Amino acid sequence: MKYQEIGQSGVTGSRVALGVMRIGGKTREEAAEVVQTALDCGIDFFDTADIYGAGRSSMMLGQALRDVGVPREQVKVQTKFGIFMDHELKYTTRYDFSHDHLMEALDLELELLQTDYVDFALLHRPDPLVDLEELADTFAEMADAGKVRHFGVSNMGPWQVEMLQAAVGQRLEANQLQFGLMHTHAIQAGLHVNMEDEASLDHDGGVIEHARLRHMTIQAWSPFQYGTFEGCFIDNEKFPQLNAKLDALGGEVGATKEAVATAWILRHPAKMQVVCGSMTPEHIKNACAGADVEFTRQQWWDLYFAAGNDLP
Numbered sequence: 001m002k003y004q005e006i007g008q009s010g011v012t013g014s015r016v017a018l019g020v021m022r023i024g025g026k027t028r029e030e031a032a033e034v035v036q037t038a039l040d041c042g043i044d045f046f047d048t049a050d051i052y053g054a055g056r057s058s059m060m061l062g063q064a065l066r067d068v069g070v071p072r073e074q075v076k077v078q079t080k081f082g083i084f085m086d087h088e089l090k091y092t093t094r095y096d097f098s099h100d101h102l103m104e105a106l107d108l109e110l111e112l113l114q115t116d117y118v119d120f121a122l123l124h125r126p127d128p129l130v131d132l133e134e135l136a137d138t139f140a141e142m143a144d145a146g147k148v149r150h151f152g153v154s155n156m157g158p159w160q161v162e163m164l165q166a167a168v169g170q171r172l173e174a175n176q177l178q179f180g181l182m183h184t185h186a187i188q189a190g191l192h193v194n195m196e197d198e199a200s201l202d203h204d205g206g207v208i209e210h211a212r213l214r215h216m217t218i219q220a221w222s223p224f225q226y227g228t229f230e231g232c233f234i235d236n237e238k239f240p241q242l243n244a245k246l247d248a249l250g251g252e253v254g255a256t257k258e259a260v261a262t263a264w265i266l267r268h269p270a271k272m273q274v275v276c277g278s279m280t281p282e283h284i285k286n287a288c289a290g291a292d293v294e295f296t297r298q299q300w301w302d303l304y305f306a307a308g309n310d311l312p
């Protein structure tokens, strides 16, 4: 495993983090095995959110960290909040950065995670009704109380980040975005600037360049999925060309397909962190091995092309 500073926080995290969105379907014993596997592979960074499983993911993660007996200070726990969910209906009704909602969500997360603080708290998705002064006061209250050590955002474009950063007193250290071999539009659009083809459609506003300029860590979510959550592209017959290239390059560097797909993200000079969501120990081990795979420029490009992209 390799480690990197998250933003400019002074805090390091494993380049492959474990995302626990899918841990709610596991038993307590299985969850502990997943977390122990992650730790054994060198993962020290865990990502959850208040809405995952309507709180069940954070509860299972907190329990599993206790069950395996890892000291709290040896791991980094990150949560995300700002999406209001009707807990009875398990249905998202709005994005909400109001003081009361964020404070309530954070306190519940701390309780479920069985901890006094989270290392990072990210605003999960942009709230168009955000009151900037109220958000600044909320962050200050959370930081002063020692409940949140560092802050960040998720699924936000450069101007949304700039606006929030201008308002709050704490640095925004990370932007968690959907990125991977089947989510390359943030790169594609940059290569097709000033063109009229489909690849030139800019969905992200230069978010990778922005993160590099502002020294924010991009945390790549759903690194093995295609579509929003349509499925895993590894060993999927819908993607024969990509799987053939994953196989071939894996053969060249002695790595599995998961490792190759992980290494492709980590090769990007933005120094991204991969948020692996697998709950299968073997898959987690394979993904983590990707942190030690190094690609040449051409190998990186070859995978980009095999994923269905081209040059203008």
Ligand SMILES: NC(=O)c1ccc[n+]([C@@H]2O[C@H](COP(=O)([O-])OP(=O)(O)OC[C@H]3O[C@@H](n4cnc5c(N)ncnc54)[C@H](OP(=O)(O)O)[C@@H]3O)[C@@H](O)[C@H]2O)c1
Pocket: 018, 019, 020, 021, 022, 047, 048, 124, 154, 155, 176, 177, 220, 221, 222, 223, 224, 225, 229, 231, 232, 234, 235, 258, 275, 276, 277, 278, 279, 280, 283
């Ligand atoms: N910020 C956001 O808006 C946002 C949104 C979504 C997710 N996230 C974060 O990102 C994390 C990862 O998301 P994700 O779970 O969608 O990502 P993922 O790691 O790309 O996908 C995991 C899924 O792929 C399957 N998989 C992995 N390797 C496989 C293989 N070799 N063969 C077959 N299936 C395989 C896993 O099954 P197995 O469990 O069997 O391996 C699991 O169902 C989440 O846990 C969450 O922390 C953030």
